[in-house]
Amino acid sequence: MKFAYTYSNPLLEQVPEPVSLGWEVDRVYQDVGKRLELQQLFKDCQINPPDCVFIRRLEELGDSVEEVTSNLSQFEEMGINLVAVEQNYNSATKAANTHANLLKLLHEIQQQKRSRRIRQGHARNRLEAAPPPGKAPYGYRRGKAKYTIDRSTSPVVKEFFDNFLLYGSLRGAVRNLAKKYGKKISVTTGRRWLSNPVYRGDTAYRNGEIIGDTHSAIISREEAAQVDRILRRNSRLPSRTASAKRSLAGLVVCGECQSRMSVTRVTFHRQNKEYIYLRPINCAKNKKCRAISYQKVLENTIKKVCSDLPLAVEKINYPQLDRVKNNLTEAIIHQQQILEQIPALIETGILDEETAKIRTYKLRTEISKLQAQLAILPPVNLRSVAQAVSIPQFWFDLSETERRFYFREFIRQIEIIRQDKDWDLRIIFIF
Template sequence: MKIFAYAYSDPLLESFVDPASWGWEVDEIYHDLGKRGELQQLITDCKSEAVVYLLIRRLEELGDSVAEVSDRLSTLEAMGVVTIAIEQPYPSASTNPRAELVKLLQEIQRQQRSRRICQGHARSRLEAAPPPGKAPYGYRRSKSKYTIDRSTSPVVKDFFENFLLYGSLRGAVRYLAKKYGKKISVTTGRRWLTNPVYRGNTAYHNGEIISDTHTAIISPEEAAQIDRILRRNSRLPARTASAPRSLAGLVVCGECQSSMTITRVTRRHQQQEYLYLRPLHCPHRSKCGAIAYQAVLEQTIAKVCSDLPLAVAGMNFPQLDAIKNSLGDAIARQQDVLTQLPALVETGVLDDETAQLRVYKLRTEISTLQAQLATLPPVNLRSVAQAVSIPQFWLDLSETERRFYFREFIRQIDIVRQNQEWTLQIIFIF
C-alpha cells in the first residue's frame, strides 16, 4: 500500500510545489511543469503498484478540460486508487452524490476558464504587452505597446516639469487647471508622478515591472528626482509642501519641540506686512515667543553656506560609489545574459517558451536593480554643495525656488533659545 502525490504547475503562473506542503508521508511525488508527462507515468506506476491514495491539490490539475479530468478520474478509480483533493471538497458517500459531483464539475469548469484567462494575461506579460484596461492619460493603446498621444502628452510633460521646478504637487495640479483647463485631483496627480508608464516601463498587477517597453514622457534622471522630492515631502507636515514660504514645515522650536507656523501681521491702513514664526502647539504655560521670519531666514542661509560643505565632506563617497558600481555591474551582467539567449534558442539549448520566461525574469530583475540605483543620491552632490554655499545664490532666488532647494538639503531647523537670544541648528538630510 502506497501513497502517491501529483501536482501540476503552469510555468506562466506558478513556481515549483514544495514537497513538504502535502502534510502526508508520501511515497512518491510526481510533478508536471507545463506538460503532463509525469501524470502518464503516474498512471503507469499505479497499474504495477498497490497504490491506495493519490493526493492532488485540486481536481482540475488532472487535465485541461472537464472531459480530460473525468476520464483520468475514471481511470484511477478503475484501478482502485482513491483520489483526495486536499484543497477542494470531493464527493464521497452522501445523500446526493450526483448533485455534489455536478456541482464539483461546474467548479472545475469555472477554475479552468479562469486559468485560461490568467494564461492569456501571462503570455501578454512575456511579450511585454500592456495590461488590460485604458491607457494612462498621455498615451494611446496599440496592439503590442503604449504609444505617445501627441494631443495630451504635452499636458502631462508640463505637469512633471512644474513639479520638478517647484516640488509642489498641489501647485502642479493648480497649474494644469489654470493653463490647460485640465482638472485632476491631488490623488490623480500623485498617481501620475509614480506611474511607471510615464517612465517608459510597464507594470502588471502582480507587482512586477518591465523597463523600456515604450517611449517615455520623462527621463530616468527626472524620474529619480521626482522620487527624491516625494520622499522629501512625505517627511513634512501636511500641506506645507506647497506653502508659499521657503521655511514652512522645516522649523521646530528647540524649547518646546513644537513645529513653528508662519503668521502674517499687518497694520490698519498700511500695505506692509510682517511675518513671524511661532510655535503651533507650545505646552508651556509661558508660551515660547514668536521670532521674526526674515531674521530666521537670513540665519538659515548663513548656516547653510557655512555648514553644508562640511556635512557633504563628511559623507562616505567611496562607499556610495562602491554601491553604485555594484548595482551597475549587476545590471550589466543581466543584460549580457539577455544578449546570449537568442543563440541558445538557435542551438536548441532552450525552447522558445523557456527563453521567453527567462527574458521576462531578467527584465524584471533589471528593473528592480535600476529602481535601487535611482534611489541613491546624485554623484555630483559635492559640487552642488559648493555651488549653493554662496550667499548670493540664495538671495537671487524667489521664495518658491528657495523652498525647493532648502528641502533638497535640510531635514529640520531647530531654534535653540538662550534667555532672550536664539541660535539655529540645521539637520541635513544626509
C-alpha cells in the same frame, strides 16, 4: 504506499518544492506546463498500485472539465483512492461519490478553468511585454503591442512633470495645469501620475512586477529619479506645507517645546507693511514660547547652510556609496548579458520558445528592480552641488518658491535653540 501529483503552470505560479507540500509520500510526480508525469503516474499505478494518490485540487488533472472527468474515471477504474487536500475531496468516502457533490466540484472546476484561461491570456501578454488590459494612461494611446505617445495630450503630462520638478509642489503643478491647459485633475490623480511607471517608459502589471523600456517615455530616467526623491522628501513634511509659499514652511521646530512652527502673516490697516513671523503651533508650556521674525530665521538659515552644508557632505562615506552603486551596476550588466544569450539558446534548442519568453520576462523584471534601487541613491555630484550652494548670494537671488525647493533638497529639520533673550539654529540635513 502513497503517491502525490502536482501540476504547475509556469505562466501563473511557482513550482512547489516537494518538502513544502507537507505530505508524507513515497514519490512525488511533478508536471510543469505539460502533463507527462501524470501519464507516468498512471503507468506506475497499473504496475504497482498505491494505497492513495494525493493532489492539491482536482483541476490539476486536466485543462478542461472533460479531461479532469476522464482522469478521475481512470483512478476509479484502478480502484485507487484519490485525495484532493485543498477541496476536502476523498474518493474513498461515500460523500465524495454522491452525484450532488460531484456536480458541485465539476462546477467549481469549470469556474476555475475559466478564471485560469483569462489569467493565462494576461500572463502571455506580460511575456510579450504588451500593455495590461484597460484604457491607456493619459498622454498615451494603445498600439498593437505597446503604448504610443499621444501627441495631443502628452505635452500636458510633460508640463505637469516639468512644473513639479521645478518647484517640488504637487498642488502647484495641478493648479498650473488647470491655468495653462485648462486640464483639471485632482491631487490624487496627480500623485498617481508622478509614481506611474508608464510615463518613464516602463509597463507595470497588477501582480506588482515592472518591465522596463517597453515604449517611449515622456520623462527621462534622470527626471524620474528626481521625482522620486522629491516625493520621498515631501512625505516627511506636514500636510500641505509642501506647496506653501514660504520656503521655511514645515521645516522649523521649536527646540523648547518641540512643537512645529507655522508661518503667520500680519498686515496693518491702511498700510502696505506686513510682518511675517514663526510661532509654535501646539506649545504646551504655561508661558508660551514667543514668536520669532521669519526674515531673521531665514537669514540665519542661509548663513548656517553656507557654513555647515560642505562639512556635512564631506562626512558622507563616498567609497561605500560608490561600492553600492558599482555592485548594482555590475548586477544590471550581468543580467543584460544573460538576456543577450537567450536568442542563441533558442537557436541551439537548449530553450524552447515558451521557456525563453518566461526567462526573458523574469530577467527584465529583475533588471527593473535593480535600476529602481540604483535610482534612489544620492547623486554623485553632491560635493560640487554643496560648494555651489554655499554662497549666500545664491540663496538671496532666489524667489521664495525656488528657495523652498533647494532647502528641502538638503534640510530635514531646522531647530530653534532658545536662550535667555536670544536664540540660535541647529540644522539637521537629510544625509
